[in-house]
Amino acid sequence: AQSVSQHNHHVILSEAASLELGCNYSYGGTVNLFWYVQYPGQHLQLLLKYFSGDPLVKGIKGFEAEFIKSKFSFNLRKPSVQWSDTAEYFCAVNAQAGNNRKLIWGLGTSLAVNP
Amino acid sequence: NAGVTQTPKFQVLKTGQSMTLQCAQDMNHNSMYWYRQDPGMGLRLIYYSASEGTTDKGEVPNGYNVSRLNKREFSLRLESAAPSQTSVYFCASSGQGYGYTFGSGTRLTVV
Numbered sequence A: 001a002q003s004v005s006q007h008n009h010h011v012i013l014s015e016a017a018s019l020e021l022g023c024n025y026s027y028g029g030t031v032n033l034f035w036y037v038q039y040p041g042q043h044l045q046l047l048l049k050y051f052s053g054d055p056l057v058k059g060i061k062g063f064e065a066e067f068i069k070s071k072f073s074f075n076l077r078k079p080s081v082q083w084s085d086t087a088e089y090f091c092a093v094n095a096q097a098g099n100n101r102k103l104i105w106g107l108g109t110s111l112a113v114n115p
Numbered sequence B: 001n002a003g004v005t006q007t008p009k010f011q012v013l014k015t016g017q018s019m020t021l022q023c024a025q026d027m028n029h030n031s032m033y034w035y036r037q038d039p040g041m042g043l044r045l046i047y048y049s050a051s052e053g054t055t056d057k058g059e060v061p062n063g064y065n066v067s068r069l070n071k072r073e074f075s076l077r078l079e080s081a082a083p084s085q086t087s088v089y090f091c092a093s094s095g096q097g098y099g100y101t102f103g104s105g106t107r108l109t110v111v
Helices: none
Strands: A003-005 A010-014 A019-021 A024-026 A031-038 A045-050 A056-058 A064-068 A073-078 A087-095 A109-114 B004-007 B010-013 B019-025 B031-038 B042-049 B064-068 B074-078 B087-094 B100-102 B106-110
Touching: A003 A087, A010 A019, A019 A109, A024 A073, A031 A064, A031 A073, A045 A056, A045 A064, A045 A073, A045 B100, A073 A087, B004 B087, B019 B031, B019 B087, B019 B106, B031 B064, B031 B074, B042 B064, B042 B074, B074 B087
Parallel strands: A010 A109, B010 B106
Antiparallel strands: A003 A024, A019 A073, A031 A045, A031 A087, A056 A064, A064 A073, A087 A109, B004 B019, B019 B074, B031 B042, B031 B087, B064 B074, B087 B100, B087 B106
16 A cells, blocks of 8 residues: 655754755655645645656745655755744655545654744 | 635534534535544545545545535535544545645534
8 A cells, every 4th residue: 555654753943954854655656746734723735746857846935855766755855944934744645547636645744943 | 716615614513413514616626535634643534536426435434424515515524423523624626736725624623
């Protein structure tokens, strides 16, 4: 069965620090990959997605992620975090198989940025 | 703005009461989903509807029922609420682009 693993459950950073959140998935075929963000008290919003092409994808608010197929990874990065980046971050994977639209979700990483 | 609309935003139920959570999307998406979110457990899929007229169980369907009323609407019903169903419920939809659009959530407390 497909699964998504987010290695860091809780991350605490100071403003201006660099961020990298790990995401690994288990599926041998072609996948679509997503990162979502959930700000406190809000719903999930799409940060960025990868379907094909350049494995380095850029999203909103200065976030980027790199797809490394050989490592089954899709890590999220930001060079310099801000207090407003405090949120929960979810990685999700969808196998490109038929008409399947279901996403498999990681458990999330809670990021706290101290001012 | 186009998107997913969920009602109500907050609800308190007594054990054994029933209620229906409503969800509607105006993006012409085929697929719709109901999730519950609990601390430390991420998002868990309750039910989904791949297209109008079909519904399927997700990871945690027990105690819930759904209805895909038409392409726009997908409701979630709790027939006899239990304290274990205290959670935040999110509806989502997806179309050709595979990514999901989420509603703003329903915070349900069962006492």
